[in-house]
Amino acid sequence: MPKQTLRYAMVGAGQGSWIGEAHRKALALDNTARLVAGCFSSSRERSQSFGEALALPDLRVYGSPSELAEKEAALPVEERPHFVVICTPNRHHLEQIELLAAKGFPIVCDKPLCETLAEGKQALAALGGGLLALTHCYAGYPMIKEARSLVRKGRLGTLRKVVVEYPQGWLVPEEGKDDKPAMSASSGVSSMVDVGTHAEHLARYVTGLEAKEVFADVSSFVTGGPRAPDDFNVLIRYEGGQRGVLIASQSSSGEQNCLRLRVYGSAGSLDWMQEDPNILTMRLRDQPVQTLHRGQPYLSPEARSCSRLPPGHPEGYLEAFANIYRSFAAAVQARDTGAEVPEVDFPTAADGIASLAFVEAVSKSSEAGTWVRV
Structure with missing residues (x-):
């Protein structure tokens, strides 16, 4: 299956978020995916300002995760994101997983999956078999x-x-x-x-x-x-x-x-x-x-x-992060094209549970x- 550069959106990961920057750099490392939309703050103004800094069009920058989920899901298939990355405080994970899963988006979520085991089980039920990766990035070394x-x-x-x-x-x-x-x-x-x-x-x-x-x-x-x-x-x-x-x-x-x-x-x-x-x-x-x-x-x-x-040239954290994304992107592409999904080698919702x-x-x-x- 030829490699395709996918499209992704982000929730959270705005100004001052070092982990958000790590996500974006890891995704760019292998041309795995390009950022096309985002809700980067609970403040619409701050979200728009950060989206402008990332050279995103105003129409693809949102003031709430629900607005992002609704409007991005309504786009033609050749424009909408292939997956959405959640980089928000843990207390918001369940609600945002439910929002995005309801619209059929594959999800990458910063760990932990949720705040509690009970919430994690709710998130797993909401996914209904959909793809979700957790960024336990150390498994990528x-x-x-x-x-x-x-x-x-x-x-x-x-x-x-x-x-x-x-x-x-x-x-x-x-x-x-x-x-x-x-x-x-x-x-x-x-x-x-x-x-x-x-x-x-x-x-x-x-x-x-x-x-x-x-x-x-x-x-x-x-x-x-x-x-x-x-x-x-x-x-x-x-x-x-x-x-x-x-x-x-x-x-x-x-x-x-x-x-x-x-x-x-x-x-x-x-x-x-x-x-x-x-x-x-x-x-x-x-x-x-x-x-x-x-x-x-x-x-x-x-x-x-x-x-x-080559050996002797150090690799580190961003490359490990990128390996998680590369495996996840291969699974997303296989699912979208009807090909056989490769062996999963990224942390899943079950790992989160x-x-x-x-x-x-x-x-x-x-x-x-x-x-x-x-």
């Missing part, structure tokens, strides 16, 4: 694809333990300055939703393991007013009897964005760090430590297909002080 391939091939033997950690330090105030603004506590688990869901998804994506029950120790170390918890330490029992440890924190002083995954099996282990994403360390029993590098011919087809530059179930179990475990089934 080539060396994460390699890690997944090695696990699937059994190179680590029988899986025993998973350790995934995602510490950040941005909530810790600078010395002599007032505290950082509090994150929204509407879900009660803001740091778990913000970074913990990335960690949970990454571990599940690479290993295929499903959490059975959790025991959570939750804290708020940052002082200065009401807080959602900012530090999570979670023990995990998986369905197959394996064990796991998940650490998610935004009050870890000095940390930047240190997402790390370690997978241990009976024959060896894997170790990957997001701040050095172009290498994967493999330690097999009774063998020298192996450092695998992105772009090399010895990697799996899955890993090689996600690289763009799994993450929300995990978050809910963590919250309940913290409150009860006991193991809670996911």
Whole structure:
């Protein structure tokens, strides 16, 4: 099937949104899709101003998501967007998924899928089988694809333990300055939703393991007013009897964005760090430590297909983001042309439900002080 540059619209991702800019750059990287419409703010004036900065025609810039959904769906098929990207606060996700799904648009939604598991189930029902991708972009890194391939091939033997950690330090105030603004506590688990869901998804994506029950120790170390918890330490029992440890924190002083995954099996282990994403360390029993590098011919087809530059030229976050979009766009194009949909290799609504179930179990475990089934 020849590759086609698709059209997309955005909800949110306006002035000052760094993640919105990441979406647009990732979509432009492979000419995957071009922006044709948007509602970039709840203020029509700000939305129009930002749309003008992006060189969009005034008629394709809207003051509300409902107006965008209604008018874009009414356009001729050769003009309307192939999909819509949601980059709004979590509390709006359900309503906007329902709006867009009702008009038949495939959707890309920033994680989490929704604020709660109950809302996530409503969103899944609203989709009715329609396409939705969640931007758990770390699953797009080539060396994460390699890690997944090695696990699937059994190179680590029988899986025993998973350790995934995602510490950040941005909530810790600078010395002599007032505290950082509090994150929204509407879900009660803001740091778990913000970074913990990335960690949970990454571990599940690479290993295929499903959490059975959790025991959570939750804290708020940052002082200065009401807080959602900012530090999570979670023990995990998986369905197959394996064990796991998940650490998610935004009050870890000095940390930047240190997402790390370690997978241990009976024959060896894997170790990957997001701040050095172009290498994967493999330690097999009774063998020298192996450092695998992105772009090399010895990697799996899955890993090689996600690289763009020759070995030694670093690739990173935007390329990983672009890989999620490239896979999603292929599925959209196949569906629109009646071709066979390729194997899905992007996070889906079902992944979003799994993450929300995990978050809910963590919250309940913290409150009860006991193991809670996911």
